[in-house]
Amino acid sequence: MERNIKFQWILCLLLGCTSSLLAQNVANWGLTHPQPKETLPKSKAQIIMSTPKIQVPVEAVAEKVGANDFLLNKGWRLADNSNVMSSKKSIFEVGYHADGWYNATVPGTVLTTLVAQGVYPDPYYGLNNLVIPDTLCRTDWWYRLEFSSPIEKKGKEAWLVFKGINYQAEIWLNGICLGTMKGAFIRGEFNATDHLVDGKNVLAVHILPPPNPGIPHEQSPLAGNGMNGGQLCLDGPTFISSEGWDWVPGIRDRNIGIWQDVHLRFTQGVRLHDTQVITHLALPDTTSAEITVHTEVENLLPVAKQVSVDLSLEGKIISKQVELAPKERKEVTFTPEEYQALVLKAPRLWWPNNYGPQELYTMNVAVAEKGVASDEKAVSFGVRELSYELEVCLPNDSIRRMEYRPTVLGKGEPIFDNINRKYIEGGMCMPRLKKNVSSDVLIPAPDEAMQHYMVVKVNGKRIFCKGGNWGMDDGMKRVSREHLEPYFRLHKEANFNMIRNWTGESTEESFYELCDEYGMLVFNDFWLSTQGYNMTVNDDDLFLRNAEDVVVRFRNHPSIAIWNPRNEGFAPAYIEENLAKMIAEKDGTRYYSPNSTHCNLRPSGPWNYHKNPVDYYRNRAHGFNTEQGSTSIPTEESILAMMDEKDAWPISDVWYYHDLHGGQREFMEDIDRKYGKPSDLKDFSRKAQLVNYDSHRAMMEAWNSKIWNSTSGLLLWMSHPAWPSMVWQVYSWDYETFGSFYGCRKACEPVHIQKNLDDQKVIVVNTTLKEMKGAKAIYEAYSLEGKSLFRRVSKVNVSANGATECFVQDKPLGITGIYLERLMLIDKRGRTVSVNDYWQDNGKGNFLEFNSLAEASVACKLIRQKNNWVQIELRNTGAEPAIALKLNVREPDTDKRILPAYASDGYFNLLPGEKRIITIEYVPQGEAAISVEGYNLKRSRLLTLK
Numbered sequence: 001m002e003r004n005i006k007f008q009w010i011l012c013l014l015l016g017c018t019s020s021l022l023a024q025n026v027a028n029w030g031l032t033h034p035q036p037k038e039t040l041p042k043s044k045a046q047i048i049m050s051t052p053k054i055q056v057p058v059e060a061v062a063e064k065v066g067a068n069d070f071l072l073n074k075g076w077r078l079a080d081n082s083n084v085m086s087s088k089k090s091i092f093e094v095g096y097h098a099d100g101w102y103n104a105t106v107p108g109t110v111l112t113t114l115v116a117q118g119v120y121p122d123p124y125y126g127l128n129n130l131v132i133p134d135t136l137c138r139t140d141w142w143y144r145l146e147f148s149s150p151i152e153k154k155g156k157e158a159w160l161v162f163k164g165i166n167y168q169a170e171i172w173l174n175g176i177c178l179g180t181m182k183g184a185f186i187r188g189e190f191n192a193t194d195h196l197v198d199g200k201n202v203l204a205v206h207i208l209p210p211p212n213p214g215i216p217h218e219q220s221p222l223a224g225n226g227m228n229g230g231q232l233c234l235d236g237p238t239f240i241s242s243e244g245w246d247w248v249p250g251i252r253d254r255n256i257g258i259w260q261d262v263h264l265r266f267t268q269g270v271r272l273h274d275t276q277v278i279t280h281l282a283l284p285d286t287t288s289a290e291i292t293v294h295t296e297v298e299n300l301l302p303v304a305k306q307v308s309v310d311l312s313l314e315g316k317i318i319s320k321q322v323e324l325a326p327k328e329r330k331e332v333t334f335t336p337e338e339y340q341a342l343v344l345k346a347p348r349l350w351w352p353n354n355y356g357p358q359e360l361y362t363m364n365v366a367v368a369e370k371g372v373a374s375d376e377k378a379v380s381f382g383v384r385e386l387s388y389e390l391e392v393c394l395p396n397d398s399i400r401r402m403e404y405r406p407t408v409l410g411k412g413e414p415i416f417d418n419i420n421r422k423y424i425e426g427g428m429c430m431p432r433l434k435k436n437v438s439s440d441v442l443i444p445a446p447d448e449a450m451q452h453y454m455v456v457k458v459n460g461k462r463i464f465c466k467g468g469n470w471g472m473d474d475g476m477k478r479v480s481r482e483h484l485e486p487y488f489r490l491h492k493e494a495n496f497n498m499i500r501n502w503t504g505e506s507t508e509e510s511f512y513e514l515c516d517e518y519g520m521l522v523f524n525d526f527w528l529s530t531q532g533y534n535m536t537v538n539d540d541d542l543f544l545r546n547a548e549d550v551v552v553r554f555r556n557h558p559s560i561a562i563w564n565p566r567n568e569g570f571a572p573a574y575i576e577e578n579l580a581k582m583i584a585e586k587d588g589t590r591y592y593s594p595n596s597t598h599c600n601l602r603p604s605g606p607w608n609y610h611k612n613p614v615d616y617y618r619n620r621a622h623g624f625n626t627e628q629g630s631t632s633i634p635t636e637e638s639i640l641a642m643m644d645e646k647d648a649w650p651i652s653d654v655w656y657y658h659d660l661h662g663g664q665r666e667f668m669e670d671i672d673r674k675y676g677k678p679s680d681l682k683d684f685s686r687k688a689q690l691v692n693y694d695s696h697r698a699m700m701e702a703w704n705s706k707i708w709n710s711t712s713g714l715l716l717w718m719s720h721p722a723w724p725s726m727v728w729q730v731y732s733w734d735y736e737t738f739g740s741f742y743g744c745r746k747a748c749e750p751v752h753i754q755k756n757l758d759d760q761k762v763i764v765v766n767t768t769l770k771e772m773k774g775a776k777a778i779y780e781a782y783s784l785e786g787k788s789l790f791r792r793v794s795k796v797n798v799s800a801n802g803a804t805e806c807f808v809q810d811k812p813l814g815i816t817g818i819y820l821e822r823l824m825l826i827d828k829r830g831r832t833v834s835v836n837d838y839w840q841d842n843g844k845g846n847f848l849e850f851n852s853l854a855e856a857s858v859a860c861k862l863i864r865q866k867n868n869w870v871q872i873e874l875r876n877t878g879a880e881p882a883i884a885l886k887l888n889v890r891e892p893d894t895d896k897r898i899l900p901a902y903a904s905d906g907y908f909n910l911l912p913g914e915k916r917i918i919t920i921e922y923v924p925q926g927e928a929a930i931s932v933e934g935y936n937l938k939r940s941r942l943l944t945l946k
Helices: 002-026 081-086 110-116 134-138 231-235 481-493 509-518 540-554 573-586 614-620 636-642 653-657 662-675 681-704 739-747 848-852
Strands: 061-066 069-074 077-080 141-148 157-162 168-173 176-182 188-191 200-208 262-267 270-280 288-299 305-313 316-324 329-334 343-345 361-369 372-381 386-393 399-404 416-423 429-433 455-458 461-463 465-470 498-501 521-528 560-566 623-628 711-720 751-755 761-766 772-783 788-798 802-808 819-826 832-840 858-866 869-876 882-890 901-903 908-910 915-922 928-934 937-945
Touching: 061 262, 061 372, 077 081, 081 141, 110 134, 157 168, 168 188, 176 188, 262 372, 270 361, 270 372, 270 540, 288 305, 288 316, 288 361, 316 329, 386 416, 416 573, 455 560, 455 711, 465 623, 481 509, 481 711, 481 901, 498 711, 509 521, 521 540, 540 573, 560 573, 614 681, 636 681, 662 681, 662 848, 681 711, 681 739, 681 751, 681 882, 739 751, 751 772, 751 819, 751 832, 761 772, 761 788, 772 802, 788 802, 832 908, 858 928, 858 937, 869 908, 869 928, 869 937, 882 901, 882 915, 882 937, 908 915
Parallel strands: 386 429, 465 498, 465 711, 498 521, 521 560, 623 711
Antiparallel strands: 061 069, 069 262, 077 141, 141 200, 157 188, 157 262, 168 176, 168 200, 270 288, 288 329, 288 343, 305 316, 305 361, 361 372, 386 399, 386 455, 416 429, 455 461, 751 761, 761 802, 772 788, 772 819, 819 832, 858 869, 869 915, 882 908, 882 928, 901 915, 928 937
C-alpha cells in the first residue's frame, strides 16, 4: 500500500513536470534552428561591407557632473572574451597594449560599437542585418577603461555606479572583482574605496550574454512576418523584442553591453540613497500643495554620527538633525506638518500636453557633518496629483465605480486584489477590494457612460489619453537625449499626451526626463509579454529586483501615470503579489494596473488597416484601448533612405524584412481601388500618404466622437519605430513625418471640429480645460474644381474637456462626383481655430479623377524668420485645388531633407486663390530651402533661407 502511494506520488510529480513543459511548449518558444536558406529575404543590391576603422585609443575623461559626481563615459575599449583570454598580458595592468580592442561607445551596446567602428555595416539599411553574425549575443565581452582619479581620495569613499548593463556583468577595478549585476534595468553601485588609487586605475567590465538568446526569425514573403519573440522572454528583465518581433528584426547582440552611463561618486563618511518627493493636492482645490520627502542616509563608518539632512527648495532651506548609529542606514522623512516651507502656495502645476504647462521643480538634497557636506543630489519633480476612475468589486461581490486617489488610500499597502479578480461579460474584469479595506474609503464616481473603463485624472481633471506605443526607443539602444528628443517633440506636435512604454524596453533617464518636459503621460509596462503566447521569466526574484529599482529610481517623474506588469495578460501569482506590494510600499502615488487589457481596459486591437473607417465608430470606439493600429507606409524619400533603389520598387523582399506583412494587403488594395495602381515609387508614396492620413484620422476621430461617453483613451500601435519600418509608426526612424502623423495631429487638435462618419454629426471636441463661447461652426462643400456648392453656419458654445454637438449634416442635395467637405471653427474674435477637410468620393468609392487634375501652382511669401524658425504664407495661384500639400526643409545644393523639421500642418488642401500661413522650425545647418509637393504638385522650391 505504501509503495503504491509512493508510486502514485512520483507519477503525479512527473505528470506535473510534463504538463509544465507542455504549457511552455504551447507558448512561443521561437525557432529551434535557423530557418531554411531558401526562405531568407533576397536583395537585388549588393551588400557593401564596412571598412574597419584604425583604432587610435581615445583619452579617458572624467567629466564633472555634480559636486561629488563624475561621468566615466569616454575612453572605453571593447573586445570579445577570446581576444582577452589569448592575450599573454593581464588586462588589469596599467599600460596594457590592447591589440584587437575597439574604441567603445559608452553608453551603448556591443553592436553600437562594432557598427561605429566599421566592423559591420549599418544593420538598419537594406538586408545588412543578415550579414552580422548572431554569435554576438552568445559571446562574452570585455569593456576596459584606464582612467585617473579626478580628485584625491584621502578621507573619502569612492563609488562606481553603473546606471544600466545588459545582461550580466562582473565589475573589476585594478584586478579586484567588486561584485556583479544582472538584468538590464537595475543599477549597480560598488564600493571602490579600498581599491581606487590616486594615479592610474583600470576598470574592466565582463559582460555575459543572456542564457536564452533564441534564434531570430527573418521576415520574408516566404517565411512570413515573424514569431514575436521566443526564448529570450525567459531571461526577462531584458530587451525581449531584440530576439525579433513583427516590427523589428533580431538584433544580433540582443542589446548587451554598458547601455547607460557610468559614474564615479565620492562621499565623506555618510551617503544619500534614493529620495522620494510626494506631492499632494487637496482636490478639487489646487491653490496649495503639500510636499512630503523621504530620503535614506547611511553612516559608512563604525562610529556614531550626528548629521544634518538639508533640503533646498525654491530658495528655502529645510534642515533636520539625525542621529546615526555605526553603519546605520535610516530613512528620514520631512512632512508639511513639520515644515511650513513644504506647503507651496499657488504651486506651478505639471499637466499633460495641451492641458497646461509642464512645470518642474528641482530640490537639492544634502547630508552634512559639522557643516561639511558629505553627499548631495539634485531631485527633479512635478507638482501634480494622479487619480483614476475605476470599477471595483466589493467583498459582497457587488460592483462599484469609484475614484481611486493613491496618495489618500493605501498608505503603503495594496488595496486591490488582482489575483481573485471579478469577471463579467466579454472577458472584462475588475480587481476586488481587499477584505481588510473598508469600502467607506471609496470616492463614488457615478458615471454610467464610462462603465467598465478607466479614466486617468491629473489634478482632478479628466485627461483624454491620446498617443502611442514605443516598442523600443531604438533597436541598438542609442538613447542619448540628442537622439531621442526630436521624437518627443514630434509627439507633442502630434498633440499626443501619452506614451506606452511597451514591456518596459525604453527604461532610461532621458526617456522619462523628456516625457516630463513634453507632457507625455507614461503607461509603463514591465518585462512580461503576451499571456498564453510568450513565456514568463525563469527567475521571478531577478525580475522583482529589477522592477523595484525601476520604481525607486523613476518614481519622482510626474509623467509616469500607470505601472503595468505585462503586455496583454496578468503576471504569474508570485510576481503579481510581490510587485503590487512593492509598488504600494515604494511608490504609493500611482495606479498599478494588473493587465494592459480587459481589467478596466478594453481588449487590444485591431492592428490592421480597415477599408471601411465607419467600423471604427460602430464597432471599435469604446473604452480605453492600449493598442490599435493601421498600416503607415513611409514617404518615398524615407524608403530610399532605408534600402537601395533597386529594392525600393517594385515591392521587394527588403520591404518584407522591414516589416511589411500580409496584413497590409487591404491597404495596398485600397490604394489601387481609390487612386489607381501606382506606376512607380513616387506615385505609390503620394497615394499611400492619403490613405495614411485618412485611416489614422478616422481612428482618432472615432474615439473623439464618444469622449467620456464610453471612450477615455486610445494608444496607437505604434506611434514610434525602433528601426526603419514599413508599417506601424507616424514618422520615420530619421524623423520624417508621414500622412499618418498629420492625420493624428489634425484629429488630436486641442480644439477640433470634425464630422462623425457614422451619424454625420458635426461636433467640436475640446480636450482643454477652457470653454469657448460665441464660436461659429461652418460647413462648406466644394466641387473638385474648387467651386463653392453649399455653406452652413451655426453658432456654438464649446464646452471644456468634452464634445459639443453642432448639427447633423448629410450630403447636400444636388452634389455629384468628387467633392470636398470643409469644416471650420471660428472663435468670437474671428480667428480660425480648426480647419478639417474630408474628400468625398464620386459614389463609386474612388478618387481616380484626382489623376486628371492639372498641375497645381503655389506661391510663397516669407512673413518672418528668426534663427531656425520661419513663417510663410502659401497661396494657390492656380484654377484647381492643390491637394495634400507637404512641406520639407532641404539643403539648397543637394536637395536632401534636413531633419528633424517641424511644420504646423501637412497634407492639407488649398482651394483656388486660398492662402494659408504655415510655421516651420528646423535645426539650422547654414542655408536651407523650403520645398512643397502634393498629390497634383511636383516637388518645387518655395524659397531659400539664409
